[in-house]
Amino acid sequence: MVVKSASISFLIVMAVASSIEGSSILVSVPFGTKSHKNMYVPLVQELVTRGHNITVITNYMTADFMNLDNVREIVLEQLCLNMSHYPNVFDSLLSSSWNWGNWGLTSQLLRTQSEYPPKVTNVLYDNPKVQQMLAKDTFDLVIASQVLLMSSAPLAWHFKAPLIVFSPNTLFPGMATILGDDEHTSYVPLVFSPYTNMMNLWQRIINTLATNMILVFQQWYEGSIIPSIVKEKGMPCYAELDEIIRNVTVVLTNSHPSFSYPRSLPPQVIEVGGIHCRSPKPLPNNLENFVSGADGFLLFSIGSLQNMEDMPEYLLQSFIRIFSRLPLRVIWQWKGKIRSDLPANVLAIPWLPQQDLLGHPGCRAFITHGGLNSLQEAIYHGVPMLGIPFGIDQFLNLRRAVNDGYALQLQWKEINENTLNTAIQHLLFNKSFSDAAVRLSGLLRDQMETPLERAAFWTEYVIRHNGSVDHLRLGSRELAPYQRSLIDVYLLLILVGITPLVLVLLCFRNCSCSSKNKVTARDVKNKQE
Template structure:
């Protein structure tokens, strides 16, 4: 314990000393582990290359976030993060197990409840981590004395959000998701008539029944937030920030939202001035492959190569599913590179190479790659768009079905339900995407659109981070609408006022014409008499 605390103080002292010597600014990063760290690391390396000092908050149970790095100084906390490898792997395994029970309303309900319960556990640990930080007065004073220019965080968990408000620092998000949903929902108008909720698998062109379901999904999401997320932070916010502070308003007060999508991928929707779109910022031109991979790729001849990866969270599948996929691959003339950490499938063909890790971006950029079999994570989808490689999707969890829906809507790929398929269905899916030239043509069109930008997405992200540093925030880009009561935001008071005026006018007119009619009737009666 003493050794760990000594490392922490040495790191903070070194950071403070560098503040006077570094030419650039100082950034405190509160990241999210797993695949989210993969893209956060790209921004950190970019900031380092521009001369900025970067300190990264991590915990002892960090998974991808290493303590030693030439690009940042680690501030290691001796406390659980709530996002450990064991926790996430078991969570994902349980989600896969539930989905294998078959498609039904009951299965979907069980899936949602499991996700809610696990989210509650994760946020409970995150709240304890924050309390540990705030109670450690020496640590807080050290963070304050380091004089950071801003906090850069992934708001998938609210640790960095709440810490930034405690330190009273400008706040920048590297974001696709917040702890309570898709990022736009927290900041921009989101008409339910054409903005589909995550999980519905709807496009922006919804029928009446789909719009009804879209609304119900939003309401159910609000219920889950109020039950599984907010309660863990409300007392923490009142104690360490302000009794009048609102959990969701902490997110809406962020200076800048670096959104990890663009409208080549996303459906058109309302946005805000402080949302900067950096979709595909982690993508880059392919580098030469390692010799053994290049040799394998070249051995494919004119048939080319298929690559398959199910992301950072899913290194293996149930053996029967793996056997079905391997059997389908074995029937193909193409060579296959499959990132897979499980036991060797019994049906594996000689054309398939299993690897623990592969340079995905470099492979996707190789001219012999014909198809990407993917789970539909944002990073992989963006890399496929950048390199123009069509996708056969095997969505598993979280937002993956919605991501692949967007690819399918643009004719750049198709999806197969991994939980109901056999090797014939999978084989036919692969054959369809390989043989129909429209898939490749449409994906290459998306690639051209994505690349046709005046500033590369990463450079754009770095410019705006430095903009916030130079101007101590970006309040002029941020709306204060989140501070309005709901009845003011939706102009309910104005509508009631105008309705009252209309009713008064109608009432007055009704009274006037009633009196007029009565007078006319009386005159006619008196003449008749």
Template sequence: MPLHRVCGVFAFLSLCLISITPHCHGGNILVFPIDGSHWINMKVLLEELHARGHSLTVIRASNSWYIPEKSPLYTSITLEIGVGMEDFFDVFLQEQMKALREEDSLLTLKLTKDFLFMISEAHSLWTGAVSKIFEDHNMTKTLTDSQYDLVLTDPAIGPGVVLAKYLKLPVVLNVRWIPSGEGHFVLAPSPLSYIPVPGSGLTDKMNFIQRVKNMLFYSIILFQQKFVVGPYYEALCDKYIEGGCDIITLLQEADIWLFRSDFVFDFPRPTMPNVVYIGGFQCKPAQPLPADLEDFVQSAGEHGVIIMTLGTLVNALPKDVADEIASVFAKLPQKVIWRHKGERPSTLGNNTLIVDWMPQKDLLGHPQTRVFVAHGGTNGVQEAIYHGVPVLGIPLFFDQYDNLLRLQERGAGKILQLADVNGKTFEEGIKELLHQDSYRENIQRMSRLHRDQPMAPMDQAVFWIEYVMRHKGAPHLRTEAYKMPWYSYYCVDVLLLLLTAVTVLLMSTVAVFR
């Protein structure tokens, strides 16, 4: 057969194969998300699930900050949960920054108390809202008749797993945070000798004093679970779940856990078969910038651009700090793009562009970007790793210091505490990241490691969600160790038996000789 005819037949067959799309059964998924920055990540996952033909129903609060009632992605169920937490949270953030700035121990203690109150109030509101679902027979019948394939929920607030238990549905958890800390600690062996507790500010290399500190932080987590969070869910389970339950057991019963982390970023540690690491799943190649922003970036020439943002929750730093930072930016040859919604700094230079919003992913992926000044939120840190941009971090609250510490330990970033921010320290930090090549080399190495995977993190996430739907759960991947009492888990009973046997043997031997 002539070569051109062979090529023609091959092209025709290839076209036929491409046109045959594989059959995809669209699942029916009930989603119980958390508002704020957690929703931003959940929405990325929902967009992908929707694009693959799945039907989504989202449970939201009537006073939600970010989750709209109407969306082309999903239908929604709106719950009344009483007063919102947004105003309280704004006040807390301002007080937190003041405490960090002034290093006021009394104010820090007050903030700790306020934070525990805020956490307690949030769980109280949501468990109360779920109680209304269980009391509304029409609502529960609607949920049951909808024949959902699974519940996709954020475990930082527990009602999603309680609802899944009530409806007897498989569960996929998205995000590694739980009501009392980090999910690994209730799921996998977690030796405190080398696994730092979130909030401790420690690495996986600890001396004796640091291990004592780590143990103390772990005791705080246990206190929070036992006395601050746990009672709300125990009361809810005792009333509505046959046989009762507790929030930790429900989390341990989850079929798949999507952890927004990976071991390029995190410290190595024991894990479990039903944990899927999807760190950076929201990251994508950079898209072209708007024309005006591209012109500004290109005007920087060989010096490049610095970008700064403190995330969605923090609009502005204290005025004196903002003025100090602006004065440093004004002296640099680089151009600066700064997301800042507070009072305009009086020391602002002509090289600095103040914006209300920025296309952060696209700017991080731009070849002109030299340094990322950030608060250390998980999204920003993972996007910086993906695009290979060194980070000057100013941590403010929650897990931000721990996130930045992992970059600093790998030589890919530098931490500057808010209490230490002034013109001199900020300028030194910026220039260190700009002029020491090791920072860029280290984070670009992390970027290469992160990207070198057999399957993209988003594809992994969707595969395992669909896996749970196909197989009606994944109990074969879940350890049954959580059903064991603590003395059996740690073999205390076995050790006591062996010690008793040895003692009896020794005493018998002594008795014979006597």
């Protein structure tokens, strides 16, 4: 009897496993920087090893997918970010009197945000491969980026598939509200700001106003612009866009308390920050020979968008002179034409295996723009940082890193030989920075399962249950904003509390008036007598 029960249990387990193996999953990321790939590429690779078939819509071709048989990639090349179309970001930063993230790279990218939602939507649904996919394919699950989610969300309605959303950062404004939570602007800083979770009155005012401006912008596009475009593209009967997004099953965020400010999260939000972090691989021979020839090395990289040749000459010379005096080797990621006057201890290369270098025992410090993925890798491998932000979330990231003690920060307009040398010397020879980096590394690594395992589990969880995750939904999702904020409750309590006082005052008034009338009547009578 026991054997028979065990056999039945085994068959049930195998049936459930086989029901999710070979599922068809659509990952829609039509717009974003190359760094966004760090959030979903590891998940796609993991799901492939579990037998799933993946279709990815992206604006950059992915080299990691080249040798994977059951991954199909639809590349929307028209949506590649070309920084040559923007003003020189160094000029913008150096001429601005502001230090807030809305200037520099942030201001350049957000300046054209009003153009991107309709452009992305048009390019997405006009693509012949996407049109063929819409006509012939079926999917068990749609995973969409929170960046311009409004463009990808109709795909979940079209394929009648559950929708998972992933964020390349923390929750963006609006998603918490959709899930029944509040934006918590009192202690959750806007991703584009340099604020912390301890804001003063003025900062809370700015934080609240800026967050609500973004929410109004999103509602405008979600309510009118994007729906009209999607209807024109052949899906005239699709449900209201906000209703599609409200039915999101799970949200994966690129956050973790070791590097992002903690906040209350609905049960449907799963933190998988550091999902792309991994153990280092051996370096190519040319890099290993270079870094092994000295007592450690320093890594310098400012992301995938900026060309080093765009940097003003006086700034370049500051870096070159300081690097030439270091007793270390320097590996400098150099996009653009590489100079011939670099010091012998400096190796400039257009692409570098950043995680493998950060994980190398000889890596002493990391000079970075402060992008979230770079920051996660530095923490994971326990490397102190010097951050020089351009914009977007980098001011926020580096403010937290400085407060946690493993980083220093400079503004681009503060850089000269003196400030640069002082910062680098502190990082290299003040042990507190490396100690703090190692401590944060321990916090990030100390988890019950890896972020990748957690993301894969919840992805398959949604597939196993056909998107039925109502048990995770907050009851507040069914309440109006004034009900969530308990405005009706407080008004009623105030009314109940004030009513007796008003009645007492009216009684006193009436009594006073009666007394006055009696006195007046008596006075009149006395006068008449």
